[in-house]
Amino acid sequence: MRNVVIVGSGCAGNTAAVYAARANLKPLVISGYEAGGQLSLTSEVENFPGFPEGINGPHLVGNMKTQAERFGAEYMDGSVLEADLQQRPFRLNVEGEWIETRTLIIASGASARWLGLPSEQRLIGHGVSSCATCDGFFYRGKKIMVIGGGDSAMEEANYLTRFGDEVSLVHRRENFRASKIMIDRARANPKIKFLNNTVVDEVYDVSKMLVTGVKLRNLQTGEAWEQDVDGFFVAIGHIPNTRPFKGQIDTDEDGYILSHGGARTNIPGVFHAGDVQDRVYRQAITAAGAGCMAAIEAERLLEAEGH
Numbered sequence: 456m457r458n459v460v461i462v463g464s465g466c467a468g469n470t471a472a473v474y475a476a477r478a479n480l481k482p483l484v485i486s487g488y489e490a491g492g493q494l495s496l497t498s499e500v501e502n503f504p505g506f507p508e509g510i511n512g513p514h515l516v517g518n519m520k521t522q523a524e525r526f527g528a529e530y531m532d533g534s535v536l537e538a539d540l541q542q543r544p545f546r547l548n549v550e551g552e553w554i555e556t557r558t559l560i561i562a563s564g565a566s567a568r569w570l571g572l573p574s575e576q577r578l579i580g581h582g583v584s585s586c587a588t589c590d591g592f593f594y595r596g597k598k599i600m601v602i603g604g605g606d607s608a609m610e611e612a613n614y615l616t617r618f619g620d621e622v623s624l625v626h627r628r629e630n631f632r633a634s635k636i637m638i639d640r641a642r643a644n645p646k647i648k649f650l651n652n653t654v655v656d657e658v659y660d661v662s663k664m665l666v667t668g669v670k671l672r673n674l675q676t677g678e679a680w681e682q683d684v685d686g687f688f689v690a691i692g693h694i695p696n697t698r699p700f701k702g703q704i705d706t707d708e709d710g711y712i713l714s715h716g717g718a719r720t721n722i723p724g725v726f727h728a729g730d731v732q733d734r735v736y737r738q739a740i741t742a743a744g745a746g747c748m749a750a751i752e753a754e755r756l757l758e759a760e761g762h
């Protein structure tokens with residue numbers, strides 16, 4: 456029987472592990488299928504306080520894990536396939552092995568939705584990004600492309616005009632899903648060029664392991680063309696990783712966990728941390744803070760129960 460099981464090994468999960476381990480709770484971290492979370496997909500992180508020269512994303516999250524292990528956290532490879540949160544101890548099926556725990560911290564994150572092109576997948580972290588706040592800075596004076604037609608795409612396109620010489624916004628339909636105010640703001644920005652009814656067929660150049668351009672196609676005319684691009688930002692939404700908990704934990708219609716104050720969920724003893732609950736800030740530092748909150752809440756509950 457575990458005191459604390461943490462699902463997810465990104466910023467939120469690792470920070471929860473550091474705090475829970477230092478409280479002598481010997482937490483078990485289930486690494487998940489994207490071990491290290493979204494930081495493991497980025498290159499340089501320049502906005503995590505404490506690293507004035509910046510730090511490589513995988514290195515930062517690796518350091519967090521090492522720090523948690525130093526205090527006694529254990530890590531287990533694999534993902535949670537199903538969960539029974541109806542009664543305590545909670546039960547988790549991790550790749551076929553059932554684990555029991557008194558408290559659970561869900562820090563399974565949200566995965567960026569990608570177009571799914573093989574070339575796009577190969578170039579993630581090499582010019583392909585899902586986070587303008589993280590990576591926009593690297594494209595100062597460069598050509599940037601943003602994919603999507605929702606508020607995120609509008610917001611990212613606007614933000615990226617601070618860096619790029621030009622930002623092309625590529626959307627598969629004529630009409631945008633984004634709110635009017637966000638569309639108006641983007642339309643008023645002279646650096647943003649709109650390419651509606653257009654899809655991306657290929658991202659170049661996998662042989663150089665660097666984004667150099669894209670192949671586009673207009674869905675109405677069928678016209679296809681190539682365009683030079685340095686930074687390729689995909690902003691077509693995120694998918695919270697809550698499937699194993701579906702039907703047991705309160706979520707919104709998109710699957711994000713609903714907070715019941717602090718790090719609490721609707722189930723006493725189950726806490727949330729990071730992007731699995733946060734659809735607004737989604738930063739490494741906010742996820743780390745949320746992991747700290749969840750661990751402190753778990754610790755206090757266990758203490759109140761005499762464990």
Ligand code: NAP
Pocket residue numbers: 569570602603604605606607608610627628631632633690691692693734
């Ligand atoms: P979203 O509203 O779901 O929009 C996703 C966009 O990506 C849609 O335009 C969709 O096209 C497009 N898309 C999806 N799959 C695609 C694919 N395979 N290929 C090409 N395009 C694809 O997601 P979001 O923009 O991330 O926003 C999520 C939520 O956060 C929304 O509720 C939004 O209002 C909110 N948000 C708010 C703000 C703000 O107010 N400041 C900022 C960001 C996000 P279709 O339209 O054709 O389906």
